Amino acid sequence: xxxxxxxxxxxxxxxxxxxxxEGHELDCEYYKFNARPDYEIEDxxxxxxxxxxxxxxxxxxxxxxxxxxxxxxxxxxxSAKGRLIYIPIDKLRPHPDNPRxxxxxxxxxxxxxxxxxxxxxxxxxxKLGEITKKWNGNYTIIIGHRRCAAAKLAGLTxxxxxxxxxxxxxxxxxxxxxxxxxxxxxxxxxxxSFQMLIGMxxxxxxxxxKTGFSSNTVRRRLKMTELDQKVLKQVSDRPLSLGDFDxxxxxxxxxxxxxCLEDIGTGNFNQSIEKALKKQAIRKALPDVKARIKAxxxxxxxxxxxxxxxYEMLGQxxxxxxxxxxxxxxxxxxxxKLFYYLDEDxxxxxxxxxxQKAKPVKxxxxxxxxxxxxxxAWAQVDEFNALAYKLRMDFIKSISLNSKNITLxxxxxxxxxxxxxxxxxxxxxxLFCGTLGLDDSVYDSQRAAKxxxxxxxxxxxxYPTLVYANxxxxxxxxxxxxxxxxxxxxxxNVRLNALYDWLISLGYEMxxxxxxxxxxxxxxxxxxxxxx
Numbered sequence: 001x002x003x004x005x006x007x008x009x010x011x012x013x014x015x016x017x018x019x020x021x022e023g024h025e026l027d028c029e030y031y032k033f034n035a036r037p038d039y040e041i042e043d044x045x046x047x048x049x050x051x052x053x054x055x056x057x058x059x060x061x062x063x064x065x066x067x068x069x070x071x072x073x074x075x076x077x078x079s080a081k082g083r084l085i086y087i088p089i090d091k092l093r094p095h096p097d098n099p100r101x102x103x104x105x106x107x108x109x110x111x112x113x114x115x116x117x118x119x120x121x122x123x124x125x126x127k128l129g130e131i132t133k134k135w136n137g138n139y140t141i142i143i144g145h146r147r148c149a150a151a152k153l154a155g156l157t158x159x160x161x162x163x164x165x166x167x168x169x170x171x172x173x174x175x176x177x178x179x180x181x182x183x184x185x186x187x188x189x190x191x192x193s194f195q196m197l198i199g200m201x202x203x204x205x206x207x208x209x210k211t212g213f214s215s216n217t218v219r220r221r222l223k224m225t226e227l228d229q230k231v232l233k234q235v236s237d238r239p240l241s242l243g244d245f246d247x248x249x250x251x252x253x254x255x256x257x258x259x260c261l262e263d264i265g266t267g268n269f270n271q272s273i274e275k276a277l278k279k280q281a282i283r284k285a286l287p288d289v290k291a292r293i294k295a296x297x298x299x300x301x302x303x304x305x306x307x308x309x310x311y312e313m314l315g316q317x318x319x320x321x322x323x324x325x326x327x328x329x330x331x332x333x334x335x336x337k338l339f340y341y342l343d344e345d346x347x348x349x350x351x352x353x354x355x356q357k358a359k360p361v362k363x364x365x366x367x368x369x370x371x372x373x374x375x376x377a378w379a380q381v382d383e384f385n386a387l388a389y390k391l392r393m394d395f396i397k398s399i400s401l402n403s404k405n406i407t408l409x410x411x412x413x414x415x416x417x418x419x420x421x422x423x424x425x426x427x428x429x430x431l432f433c434g435t436l437g438l439d440d441s442v443y444d445s446q447r448a449a450k451x452x453x454x455x456x457x458x459x460x461x462x463y464p465t466l467v468y469a470n471x472x473x474x475x476x477x478x479x480x481x482x483x484x485x486x487x488x489x490x491x492x493n494v495r496l497n498a499l500y501d502w503l504i505s506l507g508y509e510m511x512x513x514x515x516x517x518x519x520x521x522x523x524x525x526x527x528x529x530x531x532x
Contacts (some may be wrong), residue, residue, distance in 0.1 A: 010039045029152045099193040106150040114154035121160040173210040191224035228258040238265025282347035285323035298338040311352035320347035377524045389475040399464045412502040416470030431469040490520035
């Protein structure tokens with residue numbers, strides 16, 4: 001932060017001026033007009049509240065002073081309406097119903113005004129006394145709130161103004177249109193402004209005519225005033241669209257609508273809308289669905305009862321969010337008693353009948369023999385896989401790293417990593433951890449650091465095992481495919497072939513059974529061919 005900055009003031013960074021008001025920031029015009037929630041100094045806000053409280057007596061004294069003096073001679077006041085005049089800044093008051101609630105950062109505008117002056121005049125009206133309803137010497141700003149606030153920061157004492165004559169409705173519609181033409185208003189501020197005009201007796205059509213918006217747009221904005229205004233104001237600085245508010249309008253329950261409003265303008269909004277619409281559809285469908293179930297005389301069962309196999313589901317699941325009034329439920333089965341399970345939260349309805357016990361059927365002996373033969377073939381495959389895996393593992397553990405095979409070890413490491421990158425093959429983490437002396441079953445946030453420390457201190461004799469672990473070998477790796485209710489079928493296994501090629505280069509000798517498995521000539525595959 002720059003020198004002579006005020007660390008107490010949360011607006012110091014955006015003000016960018018040397019602070020001369022530390023400890024009495026309310027005297028600073030920038031803080032006075034730009035303080036807002038989360039950007040306030042508590043002791044200064046207490047001071048502001050005290051000043052406002054004390055000003056009540058002064059206010060009423062001013063009101064009394066406006067009452068005509070019965071002994072005073074009446075005086076004619078020269079009207080300034082319609083003319084361009086210079087008015088002292090201390091006689092200009094912001095409009096209490098200005099649609100634009102936040103003036104934004106005034107730093108650049110203040111600097112421009114200080115250097116070049118004010119190029120565009122303000123539009124004001126005479127401020128009338130609360131009691132007398134007569135001009136009290138001050139003016140209310142209609143157009144130019146930001147220019148006035150920036151001019152105060154720049155140190156100006158008076159501003160060029162045109163004094164207009166407007167009704168309260170005309171004042172509000174003028175401010176509304178002027179801000180909208182410059183896209184200065186959030187949808188929240190627009191909705192508030194439209195509601196104010198309606199409250200003053202305007203119709204939707206007259207508001208549309210005066211502001212230039214379509215009647216449909218005005219109605220859609222007014223719909224926003226039904227929402228929680230506190231939440232709406234909090235989200236108004238997000239990138240909002242009328243389409244988002246149209247989606248909200250489809251949610252009939254106001255509480256649910258306000259809940260979705262919290263997510264508007266974020267990635268969660270559409271999901272919140274869909275969930276709310278689903279619940280709404282379920283809530284609407286439930287009375288009709290329950291009446292129809294009652295007419296079917298179906299008996300209710302719990303979700304856990306649907307899992308035991310005692311009941312068999314009848315027809316398709318019915319989802320209540322898609323319910324139509326003319327939708328047909330399953331007719332009652334005259335032969336079996338009807339049961340149902342209704343999940344009211346998720347909106348799912350299922351019908352059941354009691355599962356009938358199947359009559360025992362005598363199976364042909366040939367079918368039984370075939371199943372046994374298939375089971376024996378798969379047992380043979382599993383036995384071979386386990387044995388072949390043990391042979392490969394034992395060979396790796398017997399390898400000694402030397403100058404003759406170092407290149408082959410490196411080639412194996414590269415081969416395994418190519419397969420992992422291209423074919424998304426998995427490494428054997430358990431073997432890695434075991435070789436490095438780590439417990440793979442226990443989660444440890446420092447496991448990676450411990451693994452690298454162990455690797456840096458380990459003997460080179462364990463390098464072949466670490467390379468082997470990259471191939472992800474295990475007793476489930478196979479040349480056989482299929483489910484165990486049918487004959488094993490041969491499947492070329494590129495990863496296992498690469499592993500065997502590497503092991504063979506290091507001196508591994510494949511057995512005849514391993515070779516038969518690798519080229520698909522093993523007897524377990526022949527059984528499948530014979531059947532075909």
